[in-house]
């Protein structure tokens with residue numbers, strides 16, 4: 186139960202990664218400003234969260250079952266909250282998908298959209314009407330830099346995040362009229378199960394339907410570069426979680442887009458430097474196919490030069 190004055194914050198996908206760390210950070214807030222309802226689709230996966238929450242579990246943090254892919258689960262969860270009152274909804278649950286489009290079934294693509302796009306919309310549709318009635322609330326979406334700039338071989342995942350960006354951009358304007366704020370958090374690569382699931386998934390697959398050249402480019406050109414980029418630019422889930430308290434506290438003056446990784450920002454900014462789109466398409470082609478091995482060296486150099494000191498400046502929580 187929340188104390189008077191505490192904001193009720195509901196987070197989706199708290200069994201691991203960014204959602205787990207956000208739940209813990211908000212529940213352990215020094216000023217006790219939040220009551221966190223940490224949700225996950227399978228409570229058997231609660232142990233890591235409960236352990237990390239420590240004393241906060243059962244006090245400023247409670248658990249609830251929620252699968253963003255089913256209407257009944259979402260309704261049941263929200264109906265189980267006192268007066269259905271949610272001050273801040275953090276849409277974090279999401280899944281990745283990489284690989285040549287030819288080898289991905291339409292069913293697999295739909296499941297990415299079902300979670301990353303319709304899952305968020307299902308949550309918003311359940312919570313937003315009450316927020317509009319109360320003339321207050323905050324909807325936060327953990328999107329991605331891939332919702333702003335596509336990355337080769339991430340076609341469907343990026344499309345699901347682009348779809349979310351478009352949806353939220355439209356809704357943000359209407360919500361402003363009702364004093365409801367919409368904020369996007371846009372991480373670059375983050376070391377979570379998202380990364381390990383991707384690596385495991387790729388190891389298991391044989392990519393039926395894709396030609397040998399494409400599979401070769403994916404496995405031997407893209408994947409090593411992607412691993413380098415995770416190694417060099419990757420943030421921790423805590424880096425992303427640290428962005429959430431200031432975003433929530435800024436309320437109606439919170440920024441709409443919150444990029445978390447200044448080292449990745451120039452990659453996103455390329456598209457705004459040339460409205461024809463040619464610059465980013467050709468720059469990425471060059472980086473991947475011509476500079477691939479060189480990029481490996483320069484990434485290593487960058488890692489060495491930044492020595493972690495830039496990493497510690499990547500998030501400005503206050």
Ligand SMILES: NC(=O)C1=CN([C@@H]2O[C@H](COP(=O)(O)OP(=O)(O)OC[C@H]3O[C@@H](n4cnc5c(N)ncnc54)[C@H](OP(=O)(O)O)[C@@H]3O)[C@@H](O)[C@H]2O)C=CC1
Pocket residue numbers: 197198199200201202203204225226227230251252253254277278279280281300304327328329330371372373374375376377378379380382422
């Ligand atoms: N890691 C990265 O590099 C980046 C991640 N992001 C985004 O961050 C968000 C969190 O991902 P991250 O923490 O990295 O990855 P994790 O895989 O660690 O966490 C994803 C969470 O989403 C949950 N989830 C998946 N499907 C559903 C569902 N149908 N209903 C409820 N929960 C579900 C998972 O639960 P379960 O345990 O049941 O599978 C898990 O708790 C995602 O939206 C992702 O797109 C954005 C940019 C970069």
Ligand SMILES: CC1=C(/C=C/C(C)=C/C=C/C(C)=C/C=O)C(C)(C)CCC1
Pocket residue numbers: 328329330331336337372373374375407410411414415452469472473
């Ligand atoms: C290979 C490659 C790239 C890869 C970027 C990656 C791998 C980004 C990952 C982002 C993630 C994981 C977001 C999750 O939502 C660049 C930098 C575009 C440059 C061209 C070559």
